[in-house]
Each structure stands twice: as C-alpha cells, then as structure tokens.
Amino acid sequence: MPRVDLMLAKEDCNQCPIRHRAVCATCDGPELDRLASMKSYRSWKAGETIVLEGDALPFVASIVTGCATLTRSMEDGRMQMVGLLLPSDFVGRPGRVAAPYEVVAVTDVTMCMFDRPAFEKMMSETPHVAHRLLEMSLDELDAARDWMLVLGRKTAREKVATLLSIVLRRASTAARPLRADLPLTREAMATYLGLTIETVSRQISALRKDGIIRLEGTRGVLCDDLSALLIEAGDDDDGDFLD
Amino acid sequence: MPRVDLMLAKEDCNQCPIRHRAVCATCDGPELDRLASMKSYRSWKAGETIVLEGDALPFVASIVTGCATLTRSMEDGRMQMVGLLLPSDFVGRPGRVAAPYEVVAVTDVTMCMFDRPAFEKMMSETPHVAHRLLEMSLDELDAARDWMLVLGRKTAREKVATLLSIVLRRASTAARPLRADLPLTREAMATYLGLTIETVSRQISALRKDGIIRLEGTRGVLCDDLSALLIEAGDDDDGDFLD
DNA sequence: CGGGGTATTGATAAGTATCAACGGCAGTGG
DNA sequence: CCACTGCCGTTGATACTTATCAATACCCCG
Numbered sequence: 001m002p003r004v005d006l007m008l009a010k011e012d013c014n015q016c017p018i019r020h021r022a023v024c025a026t027c028d029g030p031e032l033d034r035l036a037s038m039k040s041y042r043s044w045k046a047g048e049t050i051v052l053e054g055d056a057l058p059f060v061a062s063i064v065t066g067c068a069t070l071t072r073s074m075e076d077g078r079m080q081m082v083g084l085l086l087p088s089d090f091v092g093r094p095g096r097v098a099a100p101y102e103v104v105a106v107t108d109v110t111m112c113m114f115d116r117p118a119f120e121k122m123m124s125e126t127p128h129v130a131h132r133l134l135e136m137s138l139d140e141l142d143a144a145r146d147w148m149l150v151l152g153r154k155t156a157r158e159k160v161a162t163l164l165s166i167v168l169r170r171a172s173t174a175a176r177p178l179r180a181d182l183p184l185t186r187e188a189m190a191t192y193l194g195l196t197i198e199t200v201s202r203q204i205s206a207l208r209k210d211g212i213i214r215l216e217g218t219r220g221v222l223c224d225d226l227s228a229l230l231i232e233a234g235d236d237d238d239g240d241f242l243d
Numbered sequence: 244m245p246r247v248d249l250m251l252a253k254e255d256c257n258q259c260p261i262r263h264r265a266v267c268a269t270c271d272g273p274e275l276d277r278l279a280s281m282k283s284y285r286s287w288k289a290g291e292t293i294v295l296e297g298d299a300l301p302f303v304a305s306i307v308t309g310c311a312t313l314t315r316s317m318e319d320g321r322m323q324m325v326g327l328l329l330p331s332d333f334v335g336r337p338g339r340v341a342a343p344y345e346v347v348a349v350t351d352v353t354m355c356m357f358d359r360p361a362f363e364k365m366m367s368e369t370p371h372v373a374h375r376l377l378e379m380s381l382d383e384l385d386a387a388r389d390w391m392l393v394l395g396r397k398t399a400r401e402k403v404a405t406l407l408s409i410v411l412r413r414a415s416t417a418a419r420p421l422r423a424d425l426p427l428t429r430e431a432m433a434t435y436l437g438l439t440i441e442t443v444s445r446q447i448s449a450l451r452k453d454g455i456i457r458l459e460g461t462r463g464v465l466c467d468d469l470s471a472l473l474i475e476a477g478d479d480d481d482g483d484f485l486d
Numbered sequence: 487c488g489g490g491g492t493a494t495t496g497a498t499a500a501g502t503a504t505c506a507a508c509g510g511c512a513g514t515g516g
Numbered sequence: 517c518c519a520c521t522g523c524c525g526t527t528g529a530t531a532c533t534t535a536t537c538a539a540t541a542c543c544c545c546g
Binding site: 398399438439441442445460461 | 533534535536542543
Binding site: 070072073074075076078079080082083093095096100101123124127130131133134135137138140141142144145146147148149151152153193194234236 | 313316317318322325338339367370374376378380381383384385387389390392394395396436437477
C-alpha cells in the first residue's frame with residue numbers, strides 16, 4: 001500500500017508541523033530522541049487505502065499532513081465514517097494489532113510511523129506518551145459522542161450545515177467571508193453524515209438557495225454569516241465538534 | 244442529588260465486585276491503598292440525576308452496581324444517549340471539571356467515588372491507573388464508533404434487534420431460551436437508538452409477531468434463536484457492541 | 487377506585503432513500 | 517484538437533421509512 005517513501009526519517013522533530021499537538025507533544029530531550037529513533041515517514045496518494053478493516057497494523061502513527069477517513073462497514077456494503085483524521089491525529093491502538101476500521105487517504109497523506117513494539121515498550125516505561133495519548137483518546141471519545149448526537153437526532157439539513165460549519169471553522173482566518181475547500185467528496189460527506197449522496201447534494205443546494213452559503217465550483221464553500229449557518233445546524237452555542 | 248450514603252468507605256477493595264475490571268484493576272498493594280484512601284461510596288435511586296449536563300464534577304467514579312445513562316441534548320430538547328454505564332465503567336474526565344453529558348441513574352446505582360485532585364495527582368505519579376484508564380477509554384471509543392454505525396446506517400428494525408441482542412448476550416447464561424430483563428424503558432431505548440418511543444414499540448411488536456423474540460410483561464425478553472435475532476440486527480458475525 | 491406514568495396501536499404527514507436521467511469536467515487516446 | 521469515457525455532482529419522480537398526533541390499554545400504587 002505505501003507508495004512514496006519520503007526520506008525524512010532523520011528530519012528534526014522541532015521542524016515538524018504537528019510537534020506541539022501530536023502524541024509526542026509533551027515529550028522532550030531524551031524522550032523525543034527515543035521517539036525519533038523509532039520513527040519513519042511514509043506517504044499515500046489521495047484515494048489510496050492505508051489500512052483495510054480487520055488487517056493487522058504493524059505500526060502506530062501520527063498524521064503529519066493531509067486528511068484520511070476512518071470507516072466501519074456492514075456485510076452488505078453499508079458504510080459509516082466514524083472519524084476524520086487530520087494532522088496530529090493518532091492512528092492505531094497500542095496493545096491491539098487488528099484494526100477494526102478501514103483507513104483511506106482522502107487527500108495525499110504523510111504519516112509519521114512508529115514501530116509498534118518499540119512504541120509500546122516506551123509507553124510502559126515513560127509516562128508522557130501514555131498521558132498524552134489518554135488525553136487525545138478522551139478528546140476523540142468526546143468527538144465521537146458529539147457525532148452520535150448528529151447521527152441520531154439531526155435532520156439532513158442540520159447534518160450538512162453541521163459539517164460545513166465544522167469545515168469552515170477549522171479553516172477559519174480573519175478574512176471575511178469565511179471560505180474553505182471541502183476535503184471530502186459528496187460521497188464521503190454522505191458516509192460521514194449517515195445520508196445518501198443525493199440527500200447531501202440536495203441539502204447543499206437548498207442552503208445555497210436560502211442564502212446561507214455560496215459555492216465556488218463543487219468544493220469551495222463561502223459563508224458570510226456563520227451564525228446563520230450554526231442556526232441551521234441546530235447549534236445555538238458555538239459547540240465545537242471534532243477535536 | 245446524592246440520596247443515600249452507604250457507609251462502605253472502609254470496605255475491603257478485594258471484596259469489590261468490580262475489583263478486576265474497573266480503573267483500579269491493575270493496582271495492588273500501596274497503590275490500591277492509596278486509591279482506597281480517597282474513595283467513598285454513594286448511591287442514587289432509579290430515575291435520579293447524578294450529573295447535569297455542563298455541571299462541574301468534583302469527583303471521578305466507578306459504577307459499582309446498577310445502570311446509568313450518558314446523554315447529550317440539543318437546545319430544543321432532542322436527546323441522544325451516548326453511553327450506557329454499567330458496573331466497572333468510569334465516570335468523569337481527569338483534567339476536565341465540566342461534564343459535557345447528563346448522567347442519570349436507570350436502576351438504583353452505587354458508585355465508588357474518588358476525590359478529583361487526589362486522583363489526578365495519583366495519575367501523574369504512578370502509571371497503572373493512567374494505563375488502565377487509557378485502555379478503558381480506547382474500549383469506550385471503539386464502542387462509541389460501533390454505535391455510530393448503528394445510528395447512521397441501520398434501519399429501525401435493525402437498531403432494535405441490535406439493542407436486544409446486546410442485552411440478551413450480556414445477560415447470557417447457559418440456560419435456553421435466552422432471557423433478559425430490559426434495564427431501559429422504551430423511552431430510554433428510543434433515546435439510545437435515535438428513534439421515537441412509538442417506533443421502538445412497533446419494532447418490538449413486529450419482532451415478536453415474526454417469532455424472533457417473545458415477551459414477558461413489558462421488560463422481559465426471551466429469544467430461542469439468537470442467530471435469527473442477529474440476522475435481523477444486520478450482524479452476521481457475532482459483533483460485540485458495547486464494552 | 488382513581489390516577490399518573492408507561493406502553494401499544496392506528497392514521498396520517500413528513501423526511502429521506504431509491505431509481506433514473508442528465509450535466510460538467512478531466513483525462514485519454516485517436 | 518477533438519471525441520470518448522468515466523467519475524462526480526445535480527435534479528426529478530416516486531416509494532418507503534419513520535415521525536407525529538391521537539386514542540386507548542396497562543399497571544403499579546396510593
């Protein structure tokens with residue numbers, strides 16, 4: 001599955017774009033050196049499968065750049081995305097080899113991979129990595145539970161508005177109007193939201209017709225009034241889903 | 244909110260029914276003593292609210308006996324259960340005081356509560372509690388993601404069959420037919436499944452009419468053929484949702 | 487016996503999926 | 517350079533699923 005091996009293994013962690021947010025965030029000095037000694041970089045092209053559902057995963061890793069999806073599927077082919085992996089997110093479960101999810105690169109993805117046995121040994125010997133991982137796992141748990149509310153109780157319009165508001169907020173700059181490029185296809189959005197492609201498409205069109213958002217091509221989204229979008233999303237407060 | 248204070252604080256942890264599964268499972272000797280020194284027991288009656296959404300939580304705790312629900316709600320009152328808490332499950336997040344979820348006792352509940360500052364101090368000083376908590380959090384994360392598939396992709400009939408199969412399997416004994424008492428009301432089931440009460444009721448009736456399950460009163464469920472129920476649930480394999 | 491909470495069932499409406507056709511765009515190869 | 521092909525997205529017509537509204541039954545308890 002790996003396609004491109006970037007020769008970055010010796011890169012300085014201090015130059016790393018996710019240095020302060022990833023699983024290594026609270027490590028320093030010898031701990032960081034030890035992590036660095038077990039790391040290697042690997043990249044995937046958009047669309048490539050990184051891990052198959054049920055496959056053994058000989059590594060754990062951090063997303064350095066790009067975007068990947070975590071999906072779970074039923075025997076008859078129905079799929080549900082259960083997570084969106086972004087830079088600094090962690091992939092793999094220490095102590096368990098089989099992956100219960102499929103991981104697919106949405107954009108080109110580069111990951112910082114850690115040899116599993118070495119990583120697990122380090123976790124048992126030093127506290128910082130385990131602590132950071134616990135913190136990150138609890139964040140992900142909160143995000144997953146927030147998403148359960150979206151899946152279980154929101155209407156199609158609210159679901160789409162919720163996703164757009166997340167993407168817009170994540171891409172937020174000082175510039176108005178807010179603008180973002182959707183990393184996901186309509187199909188991936190549908191898989192995330194528990195909807196069909198057609199319903200996603202219709203709801204996006206409806207939000208555009210209602211003046212809540214504007215589109216640039218098929219991927220660009222503009223929003224002049226985020227609070228209007230949040231109302232459509234069913235969030236009065238500025239509830240932050242995802243991380 | 245606490246109603247009954249059981250005088251069990253000095254009870255021997257080795258007699259505890261959740262000793263080998265809770266957050267304290269991997270502790271021993273001095274570590275266990277230290278945990279014991281910060282613990283106290285408290286009980287709630289069925290139906291009582293243990294924690295309000297958004298409230299400060301001055302403790303963290305383990306469920307010792309009983310069953311509680313974790314729910315998240317929208318401003319307009321729509322609610323989604325995001326977790327079902329059973330004996331040995333952990334309540335509260337170290338490092339964060341505000342609870343993003345409402346916790347309600349479904350049956351009478353007894354919890355083993357730990358003073359938050361003492362617990363957090365111990366987590367930072369000894370590795371076992373943090374490790375166990377990470378393990379438990381990752382399990383919960385998997386469970387939450389499994390449930391996302393249920394909420395996002397399953398039909399009403401499949402959702403109800405899924406829940407019944409979980410309850411039946413959890414109560415599993417060697418005896419046939421399988422029998423269990425639902426801990427949840429129809430309303431709680433609906434909140435868990437992302438459905439309405441009426442739909443839950445109809446689907447239960449339909450499964451009964453189709454001979455998949457039998458009922459005893461309103462809470463007792465019998466199943467002669469679990470595999471038939473699993474097929475209705477959309478699970479061919481014996482996929483284990485929850486813990 | 488009456489009352490409040492809980493569950494069931496029916497009629498209807500609303501929301502979303504399904505099936506189908508079509509448009510746009512990029513890459514490919516003649 | 518242009519037709520061809522495939523993928524992605526949009527839109528429409530219709531069917532199906534589930535929610536909503538309403539009535540009634542049930543049951544434990546006072």
